Amino acid sequence: MSKATFRFSTDILKRLGEELNPSLDQSVIELVKNAHDADANSCQIRLKNIAKSGGSITVIDDGDGMTVEEIRNHFLMLGRSPKSSGTLTRCGRKIAGSKGLGRLAALRAGNQVTVRTRSRTSPALENELQIDWADFDGADAVDAVPLEITTSSSSMREVSGTTIEISGLTRGASRREVHQLARALLLLADPFDDNQESFRPTLDSKEFDDLAKLVQNKYFDDAEYHLIANVDEEGIASAQVVDWRGEVLFKVDHVGLRRSGQGSRYVCPPAEFDLWVFILNAETFRTRSSNFGEVRTWLREFGGVMLYLNDIRVSPYGDAGNDWLDMNLHRTRNPEERPSTNTSLGRIRITDEQTVLRMKTDRSGIIESQAFIDLKRFAQDALDWMAHVRLQVAEARRQKQREKAPIQTSKSIQNVKQAIEKVSETEPGLKQTFEQYERARENEERTLREEVQLYRTLSTAGITAATFAHEASGGPLKIIGRAVSAVRRRIADLIDPVPDDVIEPLKRINSSVSSLSAFSDTTLGLVDRDKRRAERVEVHFVLRRIIETYRPFLKARDTAVYLNLAEGVPYLRSSVAAIESIIINLLTNSLVALMQSTTSERRIEVGTIIEAGTMEILFADNGTGITDFSANEIWLPGVTSRSGGSGLGLTIVRDTITDLGGDIEAVPEGRLGGAEFRMLLPIIGG
Amino acid sequence: MICMWNIGQHMISTVAVVDDEAASRESIGWMLSDADLGMREIKGPLTSIPNTQSQVFSEANALICDHYLSHKNYAQFTGARLVSACIKSGLLAILCTRFGGSDIDDIRSLLRYIPIVRRPNELNEPDELHEALTLCADELSGNVPPERKVWRAQLVVERIEKPYFNVSVPSWQLEESIRLRFDDLTPEIASKIEIEYRTHVWANLGAQTSDRFFIIWNLDA
Numbered sequence: 001m002s003k004a005t006f007r008f009s010t011d012i013l014k015r016l017g018e019e020l021n022p023s024l025d026q027s028v029i030e031l032v033k034n035a036h037d038a039d040a041n042s043c044q045i046r047l048k049n050i051a052k053s054g055g056s057i058t059v060i061d062d063g064d065g066m067t068v069e070e071i072r073n074h075f076l077m078l079g080r081s082p083k084s085s086g087t088l089t090r091c092g093r094k095i096a097g098s099k100g101l102g103r104l105a106a107l108r109a110g111n112q113v114t115v116r117t118r119s120r121t122s123p124a125l126e127n128e129l130q131i132d133w134a135d136f137d138g139a140d141a142v143d144a145v146p147l148e149i150t151t152s153s154s155s156m157r158e159v160s161g162t163t164i165e166i167s168g169l170t171r172g173a174s175r176r177e178v179h180q181l182a183r184a185l186l187l188l189a190d191p192f193d194d195n196q197e198s199f200r201p202t203l204d205s206k207e208f209d210d211l212a213k214l215v216q217n218k219y220f221d222d223a224e225y226h227l228i229a230n231v232d233e234e235g236i237a238s239a240q241v242v243d244w245r246g247e248v249l250f251k252v253d254h255v256g257l258r259r260s261g262q263g264s265r266y267v268c269p270p271a272e273f274d275l276w277v278f279i280l281n282a283e284t285f286r287t288r289s290s291n292f293g294e295v296r297t298w299l300r301e302f303g304g305v306m307l308y309l310n311d312i313r314v315s316p317y318g319d320a321g322n323d324w325l326d327m328n329l330h331r332t333r334n335p336e337e338r339p340s341t342n343t344s345l346g347r348i349r350i351t352d353e354q355t356v357l358r359m360k361t362d363r364s365g366i367i368e369s370q371a372f373i374d375l376k377r378f379a380q381d382a383l384d385w386m387a388h389v390r391l392q393v394a395e396a397r398r399q400k401q402r403e404k405a406p407i408q409t410s411k412s413i414q415n416v417k418q419a420i421e422k423v424s425e426t427e428p429g430l431k432q433t434f435e436q437y438e439r440a441r442e443n444e445e446r447t448l449r450e451e452v453q454l455y456r457t458l459s460t461a462g463i464t465a466a467t468f469a470h471e472a473s474g475g476p477l478k479i480i481g482r483a484v485s486a487v488r489r490r491i492a493d494l495i496d497p498v499p500d501d502v503i504e505p506l507k508r509i510n511s512s513v514s515s516l517s518a519f520s521d522t523t524l525g526l527v528d529r530d531k532r533r534a535e536r537v538e539v540h541f542v543l544r545r546i547i548e549t550y551r552p553f554l555k556a557r558d559t560a561v562y563l564n565l566a567e568g569v570p571y572l573r574s575s576v577a578a579i580e581s582i583i584i585n586l587l588t589n590s591l592v593a594l595m596q597s598t599t600s601e602r603r604i605e606v607g608t609i610i611e612a613g614t615m616e617i618l619f620a621d622n623g624t625g626i627t628d629f630s631a632n633e634i635w636l637p638g639v640t641s642r643s644g645g646s647g648l649g650l651t652i653v654r655d656t657i658t659d660l661g662g663d664i665e666a667v668p669e670g671r672l673g674g675a676e677f678r679m680l681l682p683i684i685g686g
Numbered sequence: 687m688i689c690m691w692n693i694g695q696h697m698i699s700t701v702a703v704v705d706d707e708a709a710s711r712e713s714i715g716w717m718l719s720d721a722d723l724g725m726r727e728i729k730g731p732l733t734s735i736p737n738t739q740s741q742v743f744s745e746a747n748a749l750i751c752d753h754y755l756s757h758k759n760y761a762q763f764t765g766a767r768l769v770s771a772c773i774k775s776g777l778l779a780i781l782c783t784r785f786g787g788s789d790i791d792d793i794r795s796l797l798r799y800i801p802i803v804r805r806p807n808e809l810n811e812p813d814e815l816h817e818a819l820t821l822c823a824d825e826l827s828g829n830v831p832p833e834r835k836v837w838r839a840q841l842v843v844e845r846i847e848k849p850y851f852n853v854s855v856p857s858w859q860l861e862e863s864i865r866l867r868f869d870d871l872t873p874e875i876a877s878k879i880e881i882e883y884r885t886h887v888w889a890n891l892g893a894q895t896s897d898r899f900f901i902i903w904n905l906d907a
Contacts, residue, residue: 326848329846329847329848368873368874368876368877369873370873372873373873373876473784473806474707474754474757474784475707475709475710477806478710478713478806478807479707479709479710479713481806481807481810482713482714482716482717482806482810483713483716484810485716485717485810485811486713486716486717486720489720489811489812490720513807514807517806517807520784521784541862
């Protein structure tokens, strides 16, 4: 019996190298990943005469290097890697390279390969391996070509690392390939390479000098804004925002920055906060050498704010998914001009010589002491300030656009008219049709303008009412109440019994004060910011609370409200303010109608019916009903039967119902004799 | 003529009044005068809580205090903080507030030490004052009313919008969520707050309305 083994033709080696990694950038990056996985800090990629065939690529790193055994068993072993995904390197890096097949592709890119390496365990010895691919071309099988590893004393004592030179490139590399290589290098590199522990690849290429600079400077030059803030040993902070040219756009001192703390000092170690903010759209990147897609990919990898304590990066701050400054949350709440972890990259460098900040025992971050909370506050204050000044700029820009818009429109109309003039003989109806269109457009614009004005008026009325309500309930109403009580007591001391014609006016003042207090509370309650948030709103709960709040006022008007609510807890996605504005406006209208009515028992009924994903709210009173206008006219802004009324209430009711995807119908004389409103609202559950 | 009210262990003859409106202080004075009690009007500017507390203790046996004290240059602290400090020292104190808008955000974390909160129209008569002081004295002597008695309860964080976060306490109210402030938490508890975070706290589950509901994160604190 004789033994046999598989043998591989040298053609297989050639095809493996070419087909696995067809482009030069993908091949070279595999060598760079090897350097990364060997815990190198520096990795230089030299491209010489790369645009033409015959050039060379050299990759030089200061990683762990290889012993003779490692060259033999790992470097030259194809298809098996000592690295497995998920494991970490000696320095704790995530493994980037794979099976070693990519390496073969790189090595096959040239005619000769020279590997010189000094291992971490014996840096004084240099192992050298030379590969001449021409030797393989003339051989039958791969194992028929002997490779020699020589060992000699190294001139670079005590410095481990590997240099791989691929010379005699079989083809030239295109600019696109070198650009792709530069992008891939940026995704492997720590964005802040002033950290000595980080992986810092550099590209050296005279032919593609701009791409070499890109790897050096990364995409920071493409940032639209750079926030630079610092807090000193005394807890005094300052900040500035510079643009992409480095010109200072905005500056602020400590008092301006520390608005939330009324200018008090930050109690934290000195720190510097840098944040680069990118505007990721095609328009902004039109004149840049990078495109926004590649910057977006880079930010996806590194976006967020990293934290360095005495030059050492502290995890998990700024890791993927760690938004420790709540940037994304703030952006969600107030999207305009706020950076997120997907559109910005930053770092906070803390110099903590007194060891004020302490790590958690499980090393999962810094203990949330007052100093750390203040440090976060400093960073968040800087972000808030930047958002604020950027918003001001955006508002000024909008104002300018508002001023320019009518001029541009008028110019466009003139252009169309001139064009029509030219074809008026062949198309006589065109001029008339355009004039009709113009009139319709002007009507539409006027309606919109009036609507905007309506809501501005309404907002101003609301703000003024809230201010007065606050002032009234804080001072005058309180004092009137106490004064009336004092007067009543003192009269009782003088006259016993107190005559009814004295008691009654005093009672009336008290009930009026209660009514005014209820209105003040309701007005202030309406402007509560929380109520305007879109959320799950339980309609029955809101209805009950409104009626409860209005109770003293309703009592003063001798008006009874009957709630006839369906079983269950119907809810929809809306805001409490939206539901309140519907019900309160209807309630106010009913009270006016009841005032004008001669009915002896003033009555309002609010009922709900739930049916198949819909909720019907029935609102009826026994007032005078809708008499002066048709049921269609009442929704128009300004339509009111009450002298001095704004005529806005029902317009708001209709607009709000429409916004909620519902429908409203008015019955001039409903089942109680007065007006009745039937509202259909889609609900999520109930 | 000044008389003396015996309320529990407390002898009340003079009541201090803290309010940034002089007219409002005067109007409380009418009620105190009709109750035959003396009034010590505390005039601003008030420099600090300890100083004001000392003044109240040395000049009066009880305190009526408005919550907002900073509309004018009167005080840089809230009435809730002064009242809670006085209660902790054993003085009968009543907080007056309209309880509108965001008042409750300032007050909730201190409510544990504020037995009596009255709206302006609830403290116009001597009888109302007597009742309020009696309830306050009862609680100080350990007779905590059912609506203020605390029970162990589960709390769930529902929403975070810094500087606030909303929680629900299902054993108290299913429909209403309670807004709390990060600033009122210790750093250790604040670091744990995230949506869906659940923990056990102590809360007055008998509270009738959300503006009287309070949460104690750590009973020993």
